[in-house]
Amino acid sequence: MRRSIQLLTLHCVLVVAEEGSFLAASPRLNMHHTALSRRVRDLELTLGVMLFDRHPGGVRPTAAGERFLANLRRVLTDLDGTLSMADRSGRGETGRLSIGIDAPLPAYGYVDAVVAFVRDRPEVDIRFTEVQRAELRAGLSDRTIDVVIAHGFDQRSPSESLCLWRDHIVVATAMEHPIADRKQIDWGDLVAETVLDNQQSVDLAALSSIAANSTFPPTVRHDVSRLSLLNLVRKGLGITLLPECDAAILIEGVVSSTLTTDGRAVRLRYDAHWRSDNSNPVLAAFVAFLRRKHPEA
Incomplete structure (x- = not known):
């Protein structure tokens, strides 16, 4: 049954309930009121329940319709939240970024860059890993480390780098x-x-x-x-x-x-190094941020 019901139809039901008639809901949905009425009627037949009582002045939800609409609003709100979260993840606004370093953290200017990156991304989890270079290479290889910031770091394919500062x-x-x-x-x-x-x-x-x-x-x-x-x-x-x-x-x-x-x-010279085949959206957002911040480094 779920596959036969379109999301648009469910949205139509909510708008009709809000407007109180098919005629009033029609402009909001950019749909003729007769086509809208048929769509809602088809949904009622599919569900086997009347969602609206029709009357000369418009429509009003039935008792079953009220329960259906309440649950529908909750489900669609959850769906909107899920889609929004997926969209933010795709833009690198949520998720995790592991930064590998081989020297004490407080001494280097890139800390300010990282802070600036996460300031507008409170849902991004930043983790620093300070280890020797052999472990940094291994971390890049197995993607437990997304980006290495270091000087004189031996690049290995498939990898990319960006000069940050000197x-x-x-x-x-x-x-x-x-x-x-x-x-x-x-x-x-x-x-x-x-x-x-x-x-x-x-x-x-x-x-x-x-x-x-x-x-x-x-x-x-x-x-x-x-x-x-x-x-x-x-x-x-x-x-x-x-x-x-x-x-x-x-x-x-x-x-x-x-x-x-x-x-x-x-x-x-200090560079950022990352694997070109790392698909972490947060890494892509961080690299784009670094390119804007250090365009002539």
Whole structure:
């Protein structure tokens, strides 16, 4: 029976009940009143119940019609809500977005971008995942992570990327270090230094401002947090390189200077990476938002 009843017919019944006659309901439905009357009569025959009493002045719902109309309004309201939810989901206004990062969250400007994205999308559930890069790649592959925001991230097909911003690099040294009082430190001056890094450190190979044939200083990797790494710098065991946006996390006894090469500041590029075959509508909305926010990055 449900397949033989059109949604339009049910809508017609509600309008007729609201207007009190087929003639008055006709303009609202853009339908001739005789055709409207036949449509309602066919529905009554299909249901086996009279929905309206006809009288010279129009129609009035029967007792059965009143019960039918009350249930119909509830069902159609629920249907409207379901269709609206599906429409919002299709536009990326509801759902979940997982963002993968490989560095401490508070230091980077993309947090403001994420906040701006969700401000008008209160039904979007944003989740950050901070893990090592191998896990970020695995997460993109199995779609447990929708988008990765990082520098020097190795793209793998099928994937797309968008440059978000570029940040200056600073050299963090102990306050007593011989080069600590310089506002700028040239890349060539680091050849004799020991660079300390960890899993979250700047990838030297990703510094596009430095030529591929440049001499790289010796690097010692420690499996420690950023705070522990800075404590090692403070103790004079080496220096470390940080994005300028991380300079605020420097601890007492550690200072920073801008890294340059040939007189130009060295900058680090940050990109958003996502799989082109990820069908999450929230991801599509987020990427579109980023493209508008960073059109010339």
